[in-house]
Amino acid sequence: MKPVEKRPGGRSARVLADVVAATLAEVTEKPYDELTAEAVAARAGVHKATLYRRWGGVDGLIAQALESSAGQEWPVPDTGAVGRDLRLLAGEVHRVFADPEAGATPRALIAAALRSERGAAALHAFFAARHRQAAVLVSRAVVRGELPDGTDPVALVRAATAPLYHCLFLTGEPLDGRDADRAAEAALVAGRAGAFVNQG
Amino acid sequence: MKPVEKRPGGRSARVLADVVAATLAEVTEKPYDELTAEAVAARAGVHKATLYRRWGGVDGLIAQALESSAGQEWPVPDTGAVGRDLRLLAGEVHRVFADPEAGATPRALIAAALRSERGAAALHAFFAARHRQAAVLVSRAVVRGELPDGTDPVALVRAATAPLYHCLFLTGEPLDGRDADRAAEAALVAGRAGAFVNQG
Numbered sequence: 001m002k003p004v005e006k007r008p009g010g011r012s013a014r015v016l017a018d019v020v021a022a023t024l025a026e027v028t029e030k031p032y033d034e035l036t037a038e039a040v041a042a043r044a045g046v047h048k049a050t051l052y053r054r055w056g057g058v059d060g061l062i063a064q065a066l067e068s069s070a071g072q073e074w075p076v077p078d079t080g081a082v083g084r085d086l087r088l089l090a091g092e093v094h095r096v097f098a099d100p101e102a103g104a105t106p107r108a109l110i111a112a113a114l115r116s117e118r119g120a121a122a123l124h125a126f127f128a129a130r131h132r133q134a135a136v137l138v139s140r141a142v143v144r145g146e147l148p149d150g151t152d153p154v155a156l157v158r159a160a161t162a163p164l165y166h167c168l169f170l171t172g173e174p175l176d177g178r179d180a181d182r183a184a185e186a187a188l189v190a191g192r193a194g195a196f197v198n199q200g
Numbered sequence: 201m202k203p204v205e206k207r208p209g210g211r212s213a214r215v216l217a218d219v220v221a222a223t224l225a226e227v228t229e230k231p232y233d234e235l236t237a238e239a240v241a242a243r244a245g246v247h248k249a250t251l252y253r254r255w256g257g258v259d260g261l262i263a264q265a266l267e268s269s270a271g272q273e274w275p276v277p278d279t280g281a282v283g284r285d286l287r288l289l290a291g292e293v294h295r296v297f298a299d300p301e302a303g304a305t306p307r308a309l310i311a312a313a314l315r316s317e318r319g320a321a322a323l324h325a326f327f328a329a330r331h332r333q334a335a336v337l338v339s340r341a342v343v344r345g346e347l348p349d350g351t352d353p354v355a356l357v358r359a360a361t362a363p364l365y366h367c368l369f370l371t372g373e374p375l376d377g378r379d380a381d382r383a384a385e386a387a388l389v390a391g392r393a394g395a396f397v398n399q400g
Contacts, residue, residue, distance in 0.1 A: 031317065110370075111314075111320075114311075114314040114315070114369075114370075115314070115315050116233075117231065120311075120372070121372075123370065123371075123372070124371055124372030124373075127370060127371035127372070127373075128371065128373070131371070154373075155363075155379075155382065158363050158366060158367075158371075159359070159363055159383070159386050162362040162363040162365075162366035163355075163358050163359055163362040165362075165366055165370055166358060166361075166362035166365055166366060167358075169314075169369075169370060170310075170314075170323065170327060170365055170369060170370075171323075171324055171327035171328065171331070171358075172320070172321075172323070172324030172327070173324075173327075173328070173354075178399075179355075182355065182395060182396065183359070185390070185395045186359050186386070186387070186390030186391075186395040186396065187386070187390070189389060189390045189393045189395050190385070190386030190387070190389045190390045191386075193389045195382060195385045195386040195389050196382065196386065199378075
């Protein structure tokens, strides 16, 4: 009798999912310097040798967890009004990262990625994917005539979210709920005025 | 005959300056994982024991280098026009960090600070000091009537620079010279429209 496959994709996909879940749990509970591939292997119920062969060590596990996050479906706001879409987008960044409890894992994952070359490379790919996905809300607004032709979608998305990421990961300044609305509003006002129109 | 003091503050200040200079040189030349307190001590011509006693190790040295940078005089633009001041401010961030050669040390220092708890704490203090210093250009503009009363100076300074730091240290997106002008312009337009006015 074959064992029941609980996740699509068979054994390899199951190992991947278990290892990512174990990595996220470990990264949330422990300071980066205390993370070990052994603890992730034990938690995931995977052989240490399998884990080392496939991910190399802690930095590879962090990179994998980010790659798995970047690949996940992620609802880009589509309310029909770009101001509301941008507030929802910035609010989502705030919601995911700033909450003391719910945000602990995403915050720890990004902070951990900044601790190695390999993690940083995965982080760049993560943000590139997110920016590409979110850019569509700006492109739609340009088509609807809410923003000037030639508006750079990624530049506008970046303006609406960068002040939040800046506080969360570089300056350590505390965020409150109004910071997200303010970043979205500022980006919208600037966007309407053509500040993100690419000049030849 | 007493030795000539080349720097004010005597031996301790001289050791500090030599150690910071050696730390900056090492952090620029080597990947973080290859940095050692021994190499910094040798380069600075300081006893290893002295260095360990005072700074504890690599992370303490990185924190010290950032503290020394944060304490340095730094010319906040004061042209009499807030738009020009903000462009100069964002341009300075671009100039200091984005140049492939001249920016290598500042970039490496911040990336290294993100690699430890102690470095991250020093980075938070560094940005807090920079934001406090730069905030005055916004306060002056409010007094001159160029920006609405109640404009949050740090929020506006952050909007004008965060997109640049975001690219440099989190997303890895390349910057060109127009990104600085664009971030400054977007922050100015939003600031004039009252997007950074604190509401009770």
